[in-house]
Amino acid sequence: MFVLVGYASEHGATRQIAERVASLLLYEGVRAEARPMAEVGDADRYDAFVLGSAVRRRRWLQEGSRFVRRNRAVLAGRPVWLFSVGTARVRGGRLDTRGGARGGTGGKAPKAPGAPPARAEASPCATTASSPGS
Numbered sequence: 001m002f003v004l005v006g007y008a009s010e011h012g013a014t015r016q017i018a019e020r021v022a023s024l025l026l027y028e029g030v031r032a033e034a035r036p037m038a039e040v041g042d043a044d045r046y047d048a049f050v051l052g053s054a055v056r057r058r059r060w061l062q063e064g065s066r067f068v069r070r071n072r073a074v075l076a077g078r079p080v081w082l083f084s085v086g087t088a089r090v091r092g093g094r095l096d097t098r099g100g101a102r103g104g105t106g107g108k109a110p111k112a113p114g115a116p117p118a119r120a121e122a123s124p125c126a127t128t129a130s131s132p133g134s
C-alpha cells in the first residue's frame with residue numbers, strides 16, 4: 001500500500017498538515033509521501049490518496065481541484081480521503097456560530113486572542129472522488 005498525501009498550499013499550513021499525516025502513516029507502517037498536487041504527474045503509482053487544500057473564498061485552490069479532475073479515472077477506483085484547511089471560525093462560517101468545534105476535532109476550540117490556528121476538516125470519501133469546488 002503506497003499512499004499519496006497530496007496538498008495544495010499557499011502559505012504552508014496545509015503542507016504541514018499533509019506532512020504530519022504522511023509521517024503518522026509511516027509511523028503506522030504504511031508507505032506514504034507528502035507532495036504538492038501540482039507536481040504529481042504519476043498518480044497511478046499510488047494505491048490510496050489523502051488530498052487536502054487550503055480554502056480560498058470557500059473553494060479549493062486551483063491546483064487541488066485540477067489534480068482531482070485530471071486524475072478522476074485513477075481516483076474513482078481507489079480509496080480517497082479529502083480535507084480542507086481554512087479559518088472558518090474567524091470568517092463567519094458555520095464554526096463561528098456554533099461556539100465550539102464540530103466534526104472530527106471533538107473538543108471546544110480555544111478562544112485565542114490573536115489569529116486562531118488553521119482548521120482542518122476531513123471528509124472520508126471511500127472510493128468516490130468528488131470534485132472540490134464544483
Ligand SMILES: Cc1cc2nc3c(=O)[nH]c(=O)nc-3n(C[C@H](O)[C@H](O)[C@H](O)COP(=O)(O)O)c2cc1C
Pocket residue numbers: 008009010011012013014015053054055056057058059085086087088089091093118119
Ligand atoms: C484571500 C483568502 C481567502 C480565504 N478564504 C477562506 C474561506 O473562504 N474559508 C476559510 O475557511 N478560510 C479562508 N481563508 C483562510 C485560509 O484558508 C487559511 O489561511 C489557510 O490556513 C491557508 O492555508 P495555507 O497556509 O496552506 O495556504 C482565506 C485566506 C485568504 C488569504
